[in-house]
Amino acid sequence: MENSVEQFLQISDFLEYIGPKCIGPAHEDLLKFKDTTPTFPFICSKAYADKIIQAQDPAPLLYQILPQLIENQDVPGFVDDPVGDLPAVEKAAPSLPFVLQKYTGRALVMTTSTCGLHCRFCFRRNYPYTPIPNIHTLLKDWLQDHSDIWEIILSGGDPLMLSQTKFEEVVKVIEECKSVSTLRIHTRLPIVRPDLIEKHLPTLSLIPQHLKAVMVIHANHPDELDQSSKKFFEQLRNQGWTLLNQSTLLHKVNDTPQTLAHLCRKLFDQGVLPYYLHQLDHAKGVAHFEVSDKLANQLIEEIRKVLPGYLVPKLVREIAGEPSKTPL
Ligand SMILES: *Cc1c(COP(=O)(O)O)cnc(C)c1O
Numbered sequence: 619m620e621n622s623v624e625q626f627l628q629i630s631d632f633l634e635y636i637g638p639k640c641i642g643p644a645h646e647d648l649l650k651f652k653d654t655t656p657t658f659p660f661i662c663s664k665a666y667a668d669k670i671i672q673a674q675d676p677a678p679l680l681y682q683i684l685p686q687l688i689e690n691q692d693v694p695g696f697v698d699d700p701v702g703d704l705p706a707v708e709k710a711a712p713s714l715p716f717v718l719q720k721y722t723g724r725a726l727v728m729t730t731s732t733c734g735l736h737c738r739f740c741f742r743r744n745y746p747y748t749p750i751p752n753i754h755t756l757l758k759d760w761l762q763d764h765s766d767i768w769e770i771i772l773s774g775g776d777p778l779m780l781s782q783t784k785f786e787e788v789v790k791v792i793e794e795c796k797s798v799s800t801l802r803i804h805t806r807l808p809i810v811r812p813d814l815i816e817k818h819l820p821t822l823s824l825i826p827q828h829l830k831a832v833m834v835i836h837a838n839h840p841d842e843l844d845q846s847s848k849k850f851f852e853q854l855r856n857q858g859w860t861l862l863n864q865s866t867l868l869h870k871v872n873d874t875p876q877t878l879a880h881l882c883r884k885l886f887d888q889g890v891l892p893y894y895l896h897q898l899d900h901a902k903g904v905a906h907f908e909v910s911d912k913l914a915n916q917l918i919e920e921i922r923k924v925l926p927g928y929l930v931p932k933l934v935r936e937i938a939g940e941p942s943k944t945p946l
Pocket residue numbers: 718719720721724725726771942943
């Protein structure tokens with residue numbers, strides 16, 4: 619693989635890159651039961667592969683991206699649209715299948731279906747995206763009819779996967795909308811594709827001059843944070859961004875009090891406050907990541923004992939039809 623290639627689409631290329639030493643005998647099962655032809659395709663960025671190589675224990679990161687045969691098992695209750703996005707879209711804007719308004723005052727915009735890598739636990743892994751070329755003009759019209767919306771959340775996929783021009787167009791529409799005061803971006807890119815973040819820096823740096831700017835990073839494990847994420851977060855904070863983190867609670871990834879406490883402290887060290895710890899959305903193919911509510915609550919109790927209150931994330935689950943995320 620050449621240095622210029624920033625992502626792996628073939629599992630074999632990826633495994634060759636990280637090398638057999640990295641996987642080691644402790645994680646044989648991960649290799650033995652991998653799925654080489656997954657329905658939700660394999661994508662891993664080079665940056666994330668490097669984090670796997672550098673991790674003390676590669677397993678928590680590997681689990682997040684290496685397809686496993688167990689994903690093909692049908693488990694009752696694990697479905698294609700676990701959080702009721704499709705009916706919500708239908709209600710908010712049937713002609714705009716990328717706007718989701720579930721909660722008062724906030725609307726979520728699915729800007730693109732692409733991501734910096736494919737997380738195996740993804741709740742939108744089976745989501746039927748329709749690509750929309752002129753998203754910014756459609757969004758502009760929709761916002762004119764929805765003056766009750768004061769926060770726009772850019773989601774995806776990953777909104778920072780948009781080209782620089784597209785991203786700028788979307789941001790401009792939001793900045794020009796008088797009723798919107800806050801722009802929030804949910805992204806995993808600072809962790810998985812630092813190379814792609816660079817091109818958005820000029821746009822990102824100006825947003826706090828027009829809007830309250832909030833970035834919610836999706837980090838699940840302390841080994842996902844490194845010097846490059848730290849530098850990026852420092853830049854944003856100096857420009858006036860509020861930085862929060864949302865993690866998904868995942869079996870064999872972050873379901874110990876030590877890992878969670880370490881993650882929360884490392885986030886703070888990088889200028890990011892823990893926001894949500896999400897219970898897994900029950901998408902088809904992700905059941906093996908499930909952590910029970912009982913253990914989830916125990917984990918929060920444990921980390922509350924060793925962390926200041928402001929570093930303890932809120933444990934929540936998304937339940938379709940509820941007026942907010944539901945605290946557990
Ligand atoms: C989670 C979510 C939000 C944001 O909820 P917060 O509790 O404000 O973080 C907004 N819209 C949709 C559709 C969501 O799923």
